[in-house]
Amino acid sequence: MADGVLSPGVNLEAFSQAIAAIQALRSSVTRAFDCLKDGMRHRETLEGREKGFVSAFQDSLHSVSRDLGELERLSNLVGKPSENHPLHNSGLLSLDPVQDKTPLYSQLLQAYKWSNKLQYHAGLASGLLNQQSLKRSANQMGVSAKRRPKAQPTTLVLPPQYVDDVINRIDRMFPEMSIQLSRPNGTSAMLLVTLGKVLKVIVVMRSLFIDRTIVKGYNENVYTEDGKLDIWSKSNYQVFQKVTDHATTALLHYQLPQMPDVVVRSFMTWLRSYIKLFQAPCQRCGKFLQDGLPPTWRDFRTLEAFHDTCRQ
Amino acid sequence: MGVTCVSQMPVAEGKSVQQTVEILTRKLELLGAEKQGTFCVDCETYHTAASTMGNQGQAGKLMYVMHNSEYPLSCFALFENGPCLIADANFDILMVKLKGFFQNAKANKIESRGTRYQYCDFLVKVGTVTMGPSARGISVEVEYCPCVVANDCWNLLMEFMQSFMGNHTPGIPSVFGNKHDSIYSPADSMVQYMELFNKIRKQQQVPVAGMR
Ligand SMILES: [Zn+2]
Numbered sequence: 437m438a439d440g441v442l443s444p445g446v447n448l449e450a451f452s453q454a455i456a457a458i459q460a461l462r463s464s465v466t467r468a469f470d471c472l473k474d475g476m477r478h479r480e481t482l483e484g485r486e487k488g489f490v491s492a493f494q495d496s497l498h499s500v501s502r503d504l505g506e507l508e509r510l511s512n513l514v515g516k517p518s519e520n521h522p523l524h525n526s527g528l529l530s531l532d533p534v535q536d537k538t539p540l541y542s543q544l545l546q547a548y549k550w551s552n553k554l555q556y557h558a559g560l561a562s563g564l565l566n567q568q569s570l571k572r573s574a575n576q577m578g579v580s581a582k583r584r585p586k587a588q589p590t591t592l593v594l595p596p597q598y599v600d601d602v603i604n605r606i607d608r609m610f611p612e613m614s615i616q617l618s619r620p621n622g623t624s625a626m627l628l629v630t631l632g633k634v635l636k637v638i639v640v641m642r643s644l645f646i647d648r649t650i651v652k653g654y655n656e657n658v659y660t661e662d663g664k665l666d667i668w669s670k671s672n673y674q675v676f677q678k679v680t681d682h683a684t685t686a687l688l689h690y691q692l693p694q695m696p697d698v699v700v701r702s703f704m705t706w707l708r709s710y711i712k713l714f715q716a717p718c719q720r721c722g723k724f725l726q727d728g729l730p731p732t733w734r735d736f737r738t739l740e741a742f743h744d745t746c747r748q
Numbered sequence: 749m750g751v752t753c754v755s756q757m758p759v760a761e762g763k764s765v766q767q768t769v770e771i772l773t774r775k776l777e778l779l780g781a782e783k784q785g786t787f788c789v790d791c792e793t794y795h796t797a798a799s800t801m802g803n804q805g806q807a808g809k810l811m812y813v814m815h816n817s818e819y820p821l822s823c824f825a826l827f828e829n830g831p832c833l834i835a836d837a838n839f840d841i842l843m844v845k846l847k848g849f850f851q852n853a854k855a856n857k858i859e860s861r862g863t864r865y866q867y868c869d870f871l872v873k874v875g876t877v878t879m880g881p882s883a884r885g886i887s888v889e890v891e892y893c894p895c896v897v898a899n900d901c902w903n904l905l906m907e908f909m910q911s912f913m914g915n916h917t918p919g920i921p922s923v924f925g926n927k928h929d930s931i932y933s934p935a936d937s938m939v940q941y942m943e944l945f946n947k948i949r950k951q952q953q954v955p956v957a958g959m960r
Contacts, residue, residue, distance in 0.1 A: 633897050633929065653894045655749065655931075673869045673894040714892075714901040724904040725911075728780075728868025 450513035457510050461503040468496040565693060594643045594696070599625055602644060602697045606704050613708055618665070626665050628658060629704070632711045635676060637683070640667050644696035646687050646703060651679040678732040678744060679710065689736050709739040720746040750869075750893035751901050751932045753909070754940035755918035756947065757874075757886040765876055765883040772874050772888070773863060775912040781867035787875065788817045789887075789938075790859035791945050794843065794850040811850060812942050813843060816934070824938040828946070832935040855880070858945045860887045869894050870908060877948050885948045888913065889937070898924040898932045 471493050476485040529541040600617065603625070607615040616628040624647075627639040633654050640648040652658055652671040660666045671677050690702045717724050718731040719740045731741035760768045777783075794811040814824040815837070823839040826832045835842075843850060862875030873889040890909055895901040902920055909917045922943070923936045 633931065634895075634900070654896050675869050675894050714895045714904055717903075724907045728870060728908075730904055 447513055447515050450510055450515075454507065454510040454514055457503065457507040461500070461507055464496065464499040464503045468493070468500050471496045596623055596625070599641070599644055602700060603627065606701055609701075610704065610708050612711055613704070615704075620664055626667070628665060629707065630654070631708065634711055634713050635679070637707060638665055638667055644700060646700065649680070649683045649687060651676045651683055675713070675729055675732060678729060679713070682733055682744075683707065686736065706734060706736060706739065709734045709741075712741070716741040718743045718746050749896075749932070749934055750871075750891050751895050751898045751905065752889060752891040752937045752940070753905055753918065753921055754887060754889045754937060754944055755909075755913075755921075756944055757888050757913060757916055759886065765886060769862065769874055769876055769886055772886070772912065773865070776865050776867070776872060776874070779867060779912060781865040781870075781872060784864045784866050786817075786862065787864045787873045788815075788859060788861045789875070789941050790815050790857065791942060793853040793856040795853055796850060812945075813840065814938050814941065816938065816941075819934055822934075824935065826935075826938060826942055828942070832939060834935060856949070858884075858949065860941070860945075862887075872912075877945070879949065885951065887941070887944055889941075891937075896931045897929050898927045898936070899929065 471489075476489045526544060529544060532538060532541065596619070603615055603617050607613070612632045614630045616630075618626050618628070620626060624643075625641045627637075627641065629637040629639060631637070635654055636652050636656070636658050638650045638652070638658055639646055648667065650667065650670060653673050653676055656671060656673075656676075658666055670680065686703055686706055690699045690706070692699050713732070714730055716731060718726070719742055721743065723743075724730055726743040726745065729743070731743045731746070733742045733744050733747045734740070735742065735747070757768065757772060759765055760771060763771070791812050791814045794813060796809055796811070809827055809830075812826045812828075814826065816822070816824070821837050823835050823837050824832060825835065825839065843852070856879075858877065858879045860875035860877045862873060865872040865874070869892060871889075871891040871893060873887075873891075875887045875889070876883050877885045877887050888909075890905060892901050892905050892908070895904075902924060906917060906920075921940055923939050927936070
């Protein structure tokens with residue numbers, strides 16, 4: 437049965453010869469290395485020893501190159517398997533006689549359909565999003581619309597100077613909030629946001645896109661031993677661990693792919709409402725504490741304070 | 749270090765100091781607070797020695813030298829209403845050398861010892877205040893660790909204290925009043941303990957019913 441499939445494109449005679457050639461090549465390579473490993477054999481004179489070794493090694497290298505040449509010749513004769521099947525070699529899976537036990541082929545087809553569909557929808561979505569694009573990114577859209585691999589999200593390719601400007605503007609917008617920008621790891625910016633005497637936030641950015649954020653107490657250390665911003669360890673206080681969770685949720689909420697600066701500004705505006713973290717009672721139950729925690733949630737729209745469990 | 753409120757819990761009617769402490773700590777444990785070892789705050793009183801006083805005949809000022817197990821390497825020296833000095837722990841040895849200027853009123857030594865509890869971001873220390881061999885009262889210290897500005901979290905602190913101290917919840921400590929939005933420091937806690945100890949020393953003169 438396998439013959440029937442392979443034969444149109446494959447020369448079976450050459451195939452078996454090629455396998456033999458591979459075996460020959462392997463044994464000659466082994467011999468070459470054996471020769472190297474054994475080194476110089478006992479001879480009367482040093483000169484004789486060197487000569488004997490060099491010639492033996494030369495011989496074994498020659499046979500390696502001869503066998504390699506033979507294998508190359510045969511591999512041209514073997515020919516290519518048929519490419520008639522739309523799924524190429526994976527199409528051979530359909531010939532598996534135990535279809536019931538290994539339904540690989542039908543799963544593969546299903547996955548193929550899905551991936552086609554996904555590509556189609558992604559294309560439509562990209563078209564829709566591009567209609568709302570800003571001027572500064574319009575150029576790039578025109579050029580690279582056809583060339584898929586080049587079409588990176590625009591937010592990832594903004595110049596650092598532009599990022600600096602946006603952050604500076606936000607810094608000036610809120611007097612009780614100070615933002616320190618640094619670039620310890622190349623072009624990606626890291627922000628240390630200090631909000632009054634309440635909390636500090638480490639914001640890791642990729643271009644103008646906020647990647648990660650960690651909230652810590654005002655009196656907590658935000659640097660590692662070597663003086664870099666510590667972007668991994670969490671706060672020692674439960675209240676700031678909770679706020680960190682909410683801030684991460686906020687990053688997912690404030691999304692506007694074509695206007696990253698608006699996203700950063702909205703996020704910072706939301707963050708600023710934590711200036712009253714310890715002073716604002718919950719807008720639903722009217723209390724300060726619930727399970728030992730103050731209202732750690734801030735509504736995305738109204739910025740009102742709620743306990744985690746008191747929000748809708 | 750966060751913001752701390754130190755207060756006195758009156759001894760419950762018909763109960764001893766020890767029994768009242770037990771009632772209080774049981775309430776804390778029911779709330780979900782976890783025991784975390786012990787604590788101790790002590791305070792020694794020094795008089796300015798007669799030789800250093802001018803001939804105006806004014807009464808000498810009192811100086812208090814205090815230790816807090818939360819800051820084992822430090823020693824606190826305070827005047828009433830005056831400055832608070834934070835020094836290394838061997839400041840005590842210096843005081844011995846300064847015998848000619850400051851005299852230790854040994855009988856006035858007072859301390860609070862008890863258990864340290866943690867609940868969420870709160871630290872609670874319930875201590876028995878002793879002077880010499882006998883128990884004089886109960887101190888309750890509540891710290892909210894994440895916050896550094898006293899007036900920011902006073903309401904929150906008060907709500908927490910109400911949950912286990914009921915109607916014995918204290919009013920706003922006087923040290924909070926002149927802090928505005930400056931950062932709360934360990935010295936502020938020591939001032940509160942000093943004030944509490946002074947209050948308890950005075951109470952000692954009038955025996956309170958229910959204390960042994
Ligand atoms: Zn609530």
